[in-house]
Amino acid sequence: MKIEAIGVPELKRSLKAAADYLFLNTRILDNLNVFPVPDGDTGMNMLSTLKPAVETLLNDGAGSCAAAWELLSEQANKHSRGNSGFILACFIHGFSQALDTSRTITAELIRRGFDSGSYAARSSLLSPVEGTMITIITAMAEAMAETESKDIVELLRAALTRGREKIFETPRLLPVLARAGVVDAGGLGFIFVVEGMMRGLLGAELGSEEEEDYRFEPELTVPESEDGSLSFRYCTELTVEKNGELPWPELRLFLEQRGDSIALVREEDYLKLHIHTDTPEEIRARMADLGTIVSSKIDDMAEQINVRFRTLQDHETLSVLAIVPGSGFTSIFSDLEAAACLEYAGSLPSCGEILEVLEGMESENIIVLPNEKNIIPAATLAQEASSKNVFLLPTENVVQGITTLYGFNEEDPPQQNIRSMGESIDLAVCLKVYQSSRDSRYGSVKINKQDFFILHGEEVSAADASLVQTVERGLAELDLSEAGCVSLYYSNAFDEAHMPQLEERILRLQDTLTVEFHYGGQTNSLLIVSVE
Amino acid sequence: MVIVADSSLQLSYQSIKELNIQVVEYPLFVNGEPYPATISMSREEKEKLRGLIKDKRNKVTTSGLKEEDLHRVWERFKDQKILTIHQSARMSSITATVLQKVKSELPHLDIELFDTQHMIAAYTVQVLQAARALREGMAGPELLALMKRNRENTRHVGSVYDLFFLQRTGRIGRAKAILGTAMKIIPLLGSSEEAGVLKNIGKAKTYQQANQKFVGMMAEDLAARKARRVTALISRIGPYDRETSHLKELIEQQGWDAEVEILSTNHSAMPHAGPDFYDLGYTVHED
Numbered sequence: 001m002k003i004e005a006i007g008v009p010e011l012k013r014s015l016k017a018a019a020d021y022l023f024l025n026t027r028i029l030d031n032l033n034v035f036p037v038p039d040g041d042t043g044m045n046m047l048s049t050l051k052p053a054v055e056t057l058l059n060d061g062a063g064s065c066a067a068a069w070e071l072l073s074e075q076a077n078k079h080s081r082g083n084s085g086f087i088l089a090c091f092i093h094g095f096s097q098a099l100d101t102s103r104t105i106t107a108e109l110i111r112r113g114f115d116s117g118s119y120a121a122r123s124s125l126l127s128p129v130e131g132t133m134i135t136i137i138t139a140m141a142e143a144m145a146e147t148e149s150k151d152i153v154e155l156l157r158a159a160l161t162r163g164r165e166k167i168f169e170t171p172r173l174l175p176v177l178a179r180a181g182v183v184d185a186g187g188l189g190f191i192f193v194v195e196g197m198m199r200g201l202l203g204a205e206l207g208s209e210e211e212e213d214y215r216f217e218p219e220l221t222v223p224e225s226e227d228g229s230l231s232f233r234y235c236t237e238l239t240v241e242k243n244g245e246l247p248w249p250e251l252r253l254f255l256e257q258r259g260d261s262i263a264l265v266r267e268e269d270y271l272k273l274h275i276h277t278d279t280p281e282e283i284r285a286r287m288a289d290l291g292t293i294v295s296s297k298i299d300d301m302a303e304q305i306n307v308r309f310r311t312l313q314d315h316e317t318l319s320v321l322a323i324v325p326g327s328g329f330t331s332i333f334s335d336l337e338a339a340a341c342l343e344y345a346g347s348l349p350s351c352g353e354i355l356e357v358l359e360g361m362e363s364e365n366i367i368v369l370p371n372e373k374n375i376i377p378a379a380t381l382a383q384e385a386s387s388k389n390v391f392l393l394p395t396e397n398v399v400q401g402i403t404t405l406y407g408f409n410e411e412d413p414p415q416q417n418i419r420s421m422g423e424s425i426d427l428a429v430c431l432k433v434y435q436s437s438r439d440s441r442y443g444s445v446k447i448n449k450q451d452f453f454i455l456h457g458e459e460v461s462a463a464d465a466s467l468v469q470t471v472e473r474g475l476a477e478l479d480l481s482e483a484g485c486v487s488l489y490y491s492n493a494f495d496e497a498h499m500p501q502l503e504e505r506i507l508r509l510q511d512t513l514t515v516e517f518h519y520g521g522q523t524n525s526l527l528i529v530s531v532e
Numbered sequence: 533m534v535i536v537a538d539s540s541l542q543l544s545y546q547s548i549k550e551l552n553i554q555v556v557e558y559p560l561f562v563n564g565e566p567y568p569a570t571i572s573m574s575r576e577e578k579e580k581l582r583g584l585i586k587d588k589r590n591k592v593t594t595s596g597l598k599e600e601d602l603h604r605v606w607e608r609f610k611d612q613k614i615l616t617i618h619q620s621a622r623m624s625s626i627t628a629t630v631l632q633k634v635k636s637e638l639p640h641l642d643i644e645l646f647d648t649q650h651m652i653a654a655y656t657v658q659v660l661q662a663a664r665a666l667r668e669g670m671a672g673p674e675l676l677a678l679m680k681r682n683r684e685n686t687r688h689v690g691s692v693y694d695l696f697f698l699q700r701t702g703r704i705g706r707a708k709a710i711l712g713t714a715m716k717i718i719p720l721l722g723s724s725e726e727a728g729v730l731k732n733i734g735k736a737k738t739y740q741q742a743n744q745k746f747v748g749m750m751a752e753d754l755a756a757r758k759a760r761r762v763t764a765l766i767s768r769i770g771p772y773d774r775e776t777s778h779l780k781e782l783i784e785q786q787g788w789d790a791e792v793e794i795l796s797t798n799h800s801a802m803p804h805a806g807p808d809f810y811d812l813g814y815t816v817h818e819d
Contacts, residue, residue: 427737484737
């Protein structure tokens with residue numbers, strides 16, 4: 001099959017397959033991950049970066065491939081997570097720049113896109129390390145440059161062949177890989193993305209690869225000091241809207257003295273920084289001098305996950321593990337008989353982290369509530385890897401998680417619970433309220449900086465400069481005639497002074513409603529609104 | 533033949549009279565003192581008692597049926613067969629013992645003891661159907677067979693807004709009683725596989741959710757028996773007119789051949805279920 005050009009539909013199909021292929025093989029990447037930090041999250045970081053970006057693209061009506069890639073780039077940048085996610089987002093951004101305004105994509109544009117993407121990824125790193133994802137990207141870009149064919153499939157095949165050859169050289173280039181007996185996880189993840197794209201174009205079957213194919217006998221003669229153990233504690237990511245010229249190379253020196261794994265995207269109007277450091281607040285303060293910080297994320301890699309257990313009775317045979325986005329939800333889920341809550345802030349928990357909690361629970365039969373769409377892949381992998389009987393109820397938000405617990409009875413057998421909890425999953429509608437940190441566009445809705453907006457599923461249902469007005473408009477979109485209660489779960493950033501006015505406006509919409517406020521403690525959204 | 537019931541029956545005083553049901557009262561005590569509670573109490577009087585129960589400093593209790601009351605009522609019908617119908621023996625073992633004892637003391641009377649294995653609305657719906665059948669001329673083994681069939685096909689569900697009272701009377705543990713209180717969750721209870729024993733059947737945040745759950749269970753029961761006819765009674769303690777009306781309407785909207793009635797709970801259930809409660813007892817008919 002020869003393909004000389006692709007349009008938006010083929011591009012979307014191809015990218016969907018890329019995300020799906022990455023998903024199917026996420027666990028392999030997590031298990032192989034030893035560099036720069038052996039925290040078992042490379043697969044999830046890449047998936048968390050690519051999957052939501054692709055999902056947004058699939059729901060968008062982009063008229064050209066260039067517009068589609070631009071949206072993909074914007075979303076990947078927004079969702080990028082961890083070192084590998086950051087580099088993948090840089091590559092996508094660079095690729096996007098090569099497309100200019102093209103309606104379709106040809107082999108030549110892919111060649112240029114890989115070249116531009118490779119440059120963007122490599123140049124974002126202050127100290128590029130060979131034997132990692134950038135080595136693979138570069139090798140694949142070079143293979144494309146050497147292939148003169150106009151056939152996109154042939155071009156991708158050539159790049160994949162070179163990438164798969166090069167991946168087995170990564171242990172030689174990076175001794176820590178040799179000592180662990182693995183190839184580089186980020187580089188392999190990039191190969192999986194391209195493999196998925198090609199299979200998507202051809203309509204070929206997607207499947208799981210074998211982890212053993214990427215492992216070999218560890219070379220224990222490599223000194224332990226190079227084993228990639230945690231040298232800096234906090235994974236810090238900041239996006240800054242620039243207000244002037246960049247003080248280079250002073251900034252570079254400042255960053256290099258305070259951390260490693262440094263990646264910096266320098267665009268005309270913004271900067272995006274990724275760094276592993278022990279002094280995240282100092283980094284943040286320095287970056288604030290350069291402009292307005294529009295997003296920031298600081299993860300404690302040593303104690304990223306705060307797990308709270310509530311001891312239950314010894315005879316208990318069935319338990320619920322709820323994955324929750326804040327301490328308020330830990331109390332709420334515990335109150336509703338969840339035996340354990342895995343609490344996260346900022347970045348989503350990895351498969352390994354979920355697995356660790358599952359294995360630590362007393363019960364042998366566990367129902368997992370992911371409570372976030374993007375955690376479901378990691379929870380699925382943890383379910384497969386666990387030695388226990390793990391049942392996954394794919395709750396996509398905490399509101400669904402709460403209502404499923406209405407159907408939980410620890411004395412009932414697992415299958416009966418799964419059934420009755422599943423029947424309760426749609427008892428409430430979930431709206432999420434955010435405040436925009438910059439001017440942006442979400443589908444057809446324009447959102448000004450500092451405006452509030454509501455997401456109902458994937459759609460923006462209301463946006464306004466007033467929080468109260470936004471919530472009122474978002475709720476007015478719903479049929480409240482059969483609703484009995486509106487619960488608002490608030491974050492630390494929420495100003496409690498809004499409560500009386502919010503209650504008044506909601507009751508104005510439907511005076512038979514009960515309005516409740518509960519502390520959720522989530523970090524990403526200002527409010528989570530449950531209508532039930 | 534005459535039907536004798538006890539005061540956990542939820543029918544109105546007027547219905548009790550019309551159906552000629554004889555009622556033996558459960559004695560009720562407030563802080564150890566007898567309280568003048570009867571099945572003929574008006575709604576205002578029931579509200580007053582509810583207020584006493586709602587104040588958790590008061591200890592409102594019932595005791596088992598009194599032997600002398602049973603003697604007095606049964607002796608009045610010594611020339612008739614007496615069908616004496618009571619709530620689950622599992623829930624009041626003292627009463628079950630007293631019933632057996634008094635029956636053995638009155639060998640000259642023709643007494644048939646019938647344990648409905650249910651309580652409150654689910655007890656009442658069985659008594660109601662037995663009384664109607666008797667009024668229509670059914671009696672003897674035929675009536676007993678009907679009652680056994682109805683008992684098999686009766687289910688009990690309810691929304692208990694405050695589990696404190698069930699916990700105080702030892703029917704659930706303390707841990708269960710405090711679950712979900714911060715979120716104002718409504719615990720839902722229902723009959724279990726074990727006759728006369730209630731179990732947790734779920735939770736709800738709103739009465740609409742609770743009622744949907746109840747009606748869903750009715751639908752399952754009807755489907756399991758390939759039936760379309762159902763007799764249902766809803767009883768309530770407290771200001772739950774809106775909730776119980778919604779439940780009645782929801783049942784009626786299903787297109788079944790359904791008879792549904794809402795009742796104001798009589799006093800005997802109050803100390804146990806608490807002052808904020810409504811329940812549904814229904815019998816599915818296979819005919």
